[in-house]
Amino acid sequence: MKVSTKIEGDRCIVTVQEDRIDAAVALAFKDAMRRNTSGSGAMVILNLAQVQFIDSSGLGAIVATMKHLAPDRQLVLAGLTAPVERVFTLTRMDSVFQLFATLDDALAVHHA
Amino acid sequence: MGLLPPFEVSLNNQQSDVRGALSALLAGLGPLALDVEEAGTVELVMAEALNNIVEHAYADRRRKEAIHIRCKQLRDGLHLRIVDRGMAMPDGKTPIGMAQNIDVDAIDMPEGGFGWFLIQDLAKDIRYQRVGHTNQLDLRLAVALHAEG
Numbered sequence: 001m002k003v004s005t006k007i008e009g010d011r012c013i014v015t016v017q018e019d020r021i022d023a024a025v026a027l028a029f030k031d032a033m034r035r036n037t038s039g040s041g042a043m044v045i046l047n048l049a050q051v052q053f054i055d056s057s058g059l060g061a062i063v064a065t066m067k068h069l070a071p072d073r074q075l076v077l078a079g080l081t082a083p084v085e086r087v088f089t090l091t092r093m094d095s096v097f098q099l100f101a102t103l104d105d106a107l108a109v110h111h112a
Numbered sequence: 113m114g115l116l117p118p119f120e121v122s123l124n125n126q127q128s129d130v131r132g133a134l135s136a137l138l139a140g141l142g143p144l145a146l147d148v149e150e151a152g153t154v155e156l157v158m159a160e161a162l163n164n165i166v167e168h169a170y171a172d173r174r175r176k177e178a179i180h181i182r183c184k185q186l187r188d189g190l191h192l193r194i195v196d197r198g199m200a201m202p203d204g205k206t207p208i209g210m211a212q213n214i215d216v217d218a219i220d221m222p223e224g225g226f227g228w229f230l231i232q233d234l235a236k237d238i239r240y241q242r243v244g245h246t247n248q249l250d251l252r253l254a255v256a257l258h259a260e261g
Contacts, residue, residue, distance in 0.1 A: 023163045024127055053152075055159040056226035063223045070218035083152040090233055091226050096214055 001028035003036055010041030011107065016051050021058030029058070033065040042073055045106045049079030054087050066097070074098075078106040115258055116144055118184040123162070125170050125177045125196065130162045133181065140183060141190075141256070150255035154190065157234050160227040161194055161249060169198025169247065189236075189254040196247050206232075206240045206249075 002017040014036050021029050037044050046062070054062075066075040078100040080088070088094040100106035119140045123133035134155050141154065158181070165179055179196045201207075209228030214221065232238060235251040242248075 020131070022131070022159060023167070024131060053155065053159075055156060055163065056224070056230055057163060059226055060223040063221050067218055067221055067223070082148065083156075086149075086152065087156070087230070090230060092211065092214055096221065 001025050001032040003032050005036045007040070008107065011043045011045055012037055012040035013045045013047055013103065013107075015047040015049070015103075019050055020053045021048075021051055021061060022053060022055045023057035026057040026061040029061045030064050030068075033061075034068060037065075037069065037073070040073065043109075044069055044073055044075045045078055045100075045103065046075060047078050047103050047106075048081070048084055049103065051084055052081055054084050056087075056091075059087055059091065059093060062097075063093070076100060076106055076109075078103045113143070115187075116141070116185040116256075118182060121181045121183070122178050123181075125166055125175075125179055125198065127163070127166050130159065130166060133162060133179075134159055137181060137183065144185070144256045146256060153234050153253055153255055157231055157251065157253060158192065158194075160231050161251070164227060165194065165196045165198060165247070169196055185256055185258065187258045189252050189257055191250070191252050194247075194249045195243075197245055198247060200242045200247060201240055204240075204242060206238060209233075 004015045004017055006013045014033065069075050076098040079102055080099055085099065088097065088099065121133050121136045121140065123129040137158060138151060138155060162179065170177065177197045179194065182193045184191045207228040209232040211229055212222045212225055235253055237252040239250040
């Protein structure tokens, strides 16, 4: 599971550099997220702009990441492509996560 | 064009084989020129069904068995049949796949159980049968609807 990480102040941006988060890589994704957010600030932005497909395992892995970071750190999602956003909408998980169309939108959020 | 002739895709009962099977299935549907959402529906439903078989149907993971997918286009969409030689579904039927309660705190948020919900939300006419030593899962996807055929 290839990801790249960038710190911008108290924001940690993790960009998934694969086109699928599915059952084959769900565990690797969770591990990569834990490693790459270790010691991060309060907001982790998961940039999914390159991801074209997730299944329920991928969704579950993203939820697991959110739970791992909670309650002190928040996980928001950016750059969801249509097929990925659809999985969130169908499962109503779009009401659980903050979704941003682009990474810039996510970075524009000001918080205390 | 007329209806796409039926075709089959086979794979072994291993997680590492699922992606290839999905690609082969979508390639077989190429002549239908499915739009992005239709193709996405096929891929998602079949990924969930195959993941479920690979993860749950085989207690002895070392045994290599084939899973067969048959795809047939009829006027009311794509009819898919998945046959595997794994264990029977508990209680002889598919899980109910109800929507999860997600109105909970983060610590209680479900990480699993979305798979069958997605299958039942997106697919129609889902039917599971135990036939001898095989499981047979039939479903229909209302994509590539055909006006004449």
